Amino acid sequence: MSAAAQRAKLWTKDFTLGTAVNFLLMVNYYGLMVVVADYAMKTYDAPAATAGLAASIFIIGALAARLVSGRIMDKVGRKRLLVIGAIGEVVFSALYLVGLGFAPLFLIRLLHGFAYGMCSTTIGTIVTALVPDSRKGEGVGYYMLSVTLGAAIGPFLGMFLTQTTGFFVLFVTTAAVAALSLLAAAQLKVPEAAQESDAQINEAADEIAREERNERAGGFRVPRFNMANYLESSVLPISGVCALLFFCYSSLLAFLTPFAAESGLEAPASFFFVVYAVATFVTRPFTGKLFDRKGDRVVMVPAFIAFIVGMGLLATVHRPAAMLVAAALLGFGVGTVQASGLALAVRIAPDDRLSLANSTFYILLDVGVGVGPLLLGLVQPLFGYRGLFEAMSTVAIAALAIYLVVSRRKGRMRQTLRAQDES
Numbered sequence: 001m002s003a004a005a006q007r008a009k010l011w012t013k014d015f016t017l018g019t020a021v022n023f024l025l026m027v028n029y030y031g032l033m034v035v036v037a038d039y040a041m042k043t044y045d046a047p048a049a050t051a052g053l054a055a056s057i058f059i060i061g062a063l064a065a066r067l068v069s070g071r072i073m074d075k076v077g078r079k080r081l082l083v084i085g086a087i088g089e090v091v092f093s094a095l096y097l098v099g100l101g102f103a104p105l106f107l108i109r110l111l112h113g114f115a116y117g118m119c120s121t122t123i124g125t126i127v128t129a130l131v132p133d134s135r136k137g138e139g140v141g142y143y144m145l146s147v148t149l150g151a152a153i154g155p156f157l158g159m160f161l162t163q164t165t166g167f168f169v170l171f172v173t174t175a176a177v178a179a180l181s182l183l184a185a186a187q188l189k190v191p192e193a194a195q196e197s198d199a200q201i202n203e204a205a206d207e208i209a210r211e212e213r214n215e216r217a218g219g220f221r222v223p224r225f226n227m228a229n230y231l232e233s234s235v236l237p238i239s240g241v242c243a244l245l246f247f248c249y250s251s252l253l254a255f256l257t258p259f260a261a262e263s264g265l266e267a268p269a270s271f272f273f274v275v276y277a278v279a280t281f282v283t284r285p286f287t288g289k290l291f292d293r294k295g296d297r298v299v300m301v302p303a304f305i306a307f308i309v310g311m312g313l314l315a316t317v318h319r320p321a322a323m324l325v326a327a328a329l330l331g332f333g334v335g336t337v338q339a340s341g342l343a344l345a346v347r348i349a350p351d352d353r354l355s356l357a358n359s360t361f362y363i364l365l366d367v368g369v370g371v372g373p374l375l376l377g378l379v380q381p382l383f384g385y386r387g388l389f390e391a392m393s394t395v396a397i398a399a400l401a402i403y404l405v406v407s408r409r410k411g412r413m414r415q416t417l418r419a420q421d422e423s
Contacts, residue, residue, distance in 0.1 A: 010135050010142070017184050018127040019146045021086075024181035025119055026150020028093060028174045031158040033058065036109065039167050044102035054105055059370045061113025062120070063363060067230050069121040070359025078355070079190040082122040086182035088115030093175040097168065117366075119181070125358040128346045129191045134292065137299075140343040141288025145281055148335060152277035231363070232356040235345040237406040239361045242341040243368035244399040245307060248392040249334050250372025252314075259385035260323075268320035275327040280335030287336045288343070296344050297407055299336055304400040307333025308393050315389035338365070 033055055040051035065085075073081050092112035100108070124143075131139030161170040260269030287299040310329030317323045342361055349357030380388050 010131065010139050012130065014189050015127060015130045015139070015143075017188050018123055018130065019143050021082075021123050021181050021184045021188070022120070022127070022143065023146035023150050024177050024184065025089070025116060025123070026147050027154040027157065028089065028177045028181070029058075029116055030151050030154025031170065031174050031177070032093075032096070032112075034155045034158040035162050035167070035170065036105075038162070040102060040105060043099070043167070044105070046102055054102075054109055056370070056373075057106055058109045058113035058116070059366060061110040061115075062117030063366050063370070065114040065117025066121050066359045066363045066366065069118050070232075070356040070363075071230055073122055073125060073355040073359075074352075077190075078122055078126050079185075079188060082119060082126065082185050082188070082190070083182070085115050085118030085122060086178070086185045088112075089119060089178040090175065090182055091115075093171070093178040096171040097175065119185075121355075121359045121362060123185075124342075124362065125355045126188065126190050128342070128358060129354060133347070136347050137291025137296075137340060137343045138285070138288035140346070141284045141291070141339045144335070144339040144342065145284050147338075148277050148280045148284070152274060155273065230356070232349050232353045232360045234348050234350070234353075235357045235360050236364075238341055238344050238348070238403075239364040241399055241403045241406055242337055242361070243364035244402070245304070245334065245337050245396060246365050246368035247372045248307070248311065248396050248399070249330075250369045251376050251388055251392045252330070253369070253373065255376070255380065255385055255388065259389075262385060263318070265317070265320060265323055268323045272323065272327045275324045276331035276334075279328040279331030283332045284335055284339060288339065291340050291343060296340055299340050300403060300407070301400070303333045303336035303340070304396065304403065305333075306330070307337070308396045308400065311389050311393040311396060315386045315393065 036055040036058075037051040040046040040054045046054070069081060069085075076084075088111070092108055092115055095108050127143050128136075128140060131143070157173060158170060161173060256269060256272060260266050260272075287303070291299050306329045310326045310333060313322060313329065314326040317326060342358075345357050345361045346354060376388060379391075383391060
């Protein structure tokens with residue numbers, strides 16, 4: 001096998017292990033997320049609003065970890081940071097078994113979210129670094145299927161086990177899943193960050209020399225906050241577009257259940273995310289290959305349109321079949337935009353900023369999903385559930401328009417990448 005062919009290989013042992021690590025992280029995350037509020041209410045008699053906060057505080061920890069991880073990952077070492085986070089996943093998953101009380105549950109959720117954010121950001125960076133440039137869309141698409149499968153299997157496990165065996169068995173299962181993710185992470189051979197250029201090294205040396213001169217002069221200077229240390233600016237536009245679509249998607253997570261109850265569609269709603277996951281799973285490999293061959297617009301524009309139509313259809317459904325068609329359209333739309341957006345982001349970013357590019361992308365997605373239920377919950381009484389979904393369809397149209405502007409500005413970059421892939 002030639003060196004070029006070897007570089008183009010996708011399904012290596014490490015790529016498979018990395019994808020498995022992410023899948024296990026998702027199963028642990030979603031398996032607990034769907035039952036924590038119910039657990040807090042039934043076990044500690046917590047009010048519904050407070051119990052909901054016990055579930056959502058996890059996202060705050062994840063966001064904090066993403067901000068920190070992108071900055072320190074390549075200093076600490078990617079594998080070392082992944083293993084540290086995976087150990088935290090095991091420890092904090094096991095602490096649910098202890099039953100320390102309602103107040104400690106908040107702290108456990110916060111720290112568990114931090115460990116999850118650290119692992120998720122790091123494994124994303126590791127796997128995208130393993131994927132050959134010529135197969136970025138395809139590779140990231142397969143990798144993101146681990147999110148899709150985790151988002152389907154995790155909630156199923158959470159609800160099934162708590163309904164049939166109780167919370168204790170679920171907590172044992174999710175702790176075991178976390179232990180498996182640690183075992184898989186320990187087996188990974190991880191590509192570390194690209195070496196800094198001579199210019200970057202000289203710039204860092206000059207900065208150190210300036211600080212030493214200030215210290216010798218007896219002065220004390222508070223370090224300036226530099227956003228570039230925490231976010232990668234080159235991927236902010238595409239990350240922001242994806243975050244806006246995920247803001248719309250958060251309306252499903254927050255309000256699909258009460259909407260279905262109000263509309264008499266509880267039965268099809270129970271299969272909604274199963275159909276959603278199947279649609280994502282079936283279409284993701286094809287859209288990834290198409291991304292690599294034809295560019296991002298060929299897959300992103302149809303995905304945005306599918307989301308817009310799906311959300312509009314959901315606002316008008318009165319029959320089970322129509323709800324499941326909407327689920328399929330939304331699964332294709334959200335899944336393709338997420339995977340293709342990440343693939344585009346990691347191809348835009350410089351190699352030595354790959355860690356920050358991954359963390360920036362996921363930070364903005366977390367913000368979109370996290371802020372959505374809070375803001376939409378304030379306006380839902382004004383519009384009703386159907387009116388809210390219609391409004392989200394309109395917001396998705398705005399997201400598509402913004403994407404077309406962002407994509408046009410990246411035209412030269414896409415042409416360069418295609419030329420590289422063909423050479």
